[in-house]
Amino acid sequence: MEKEVKKKIEEMLAGMDCPKDFKCTQGGFERLCTAREFGIENYLECLEEDPSECPFAFSFGYRHMCQCPLRVYIAKKLKK
Numbered sequence: 001m002e003k004e005v006k007k008k009i010e011e012m013l014a015g016m017d018c019p020k021d022f023k024c025t026q027g028g029f030e031r032l033c034t035a036r037e038f039g040i041e042n043y044l045e046c047l048e049e050d051p052s053e054c055p056f057a058f059s060f061g062y063r064h065m066c067q068c069p070l071r072v073y074i075a076k077k078l079k080k
Contacts (some may be wrong), residue, residue: 005077012070019055024071029080035066037075043067044075 013022024032033054035044046064051057056068066072074080 001078008073008077009070012073016069018068018070022070024074029074029078032074032080033066033071035071035075042069042072044072 009025013025034047036047038045044066046054046057046066048054048057048064051059051064051066054066054068056066056071057064058067059065
């Protein structure tokens with residue numbers, strides 16, 4: 001992982017609260033929720049089976065959106 005990306009992730013971790021205790025960061029981002037980028041800058045489409053369980057997900061028409069800044073950053077920078 002690039003030094004700049006790692007530093008940005010560390011800054012994000014320090015500046016936000018996560019009700020999931022940042023489980024996504026454990027094991028080199030191997031425990032990420034299922035989401036995909038679809039062209040909107042600060043959001044992902046949430047593809048989890050039950051998105052209502054996530055405090056960062058919200059319904060938008062027929063889709064569920066993810067607004068977790070860390071998850072969005074990981075998707076866009078690390079393509080995960």
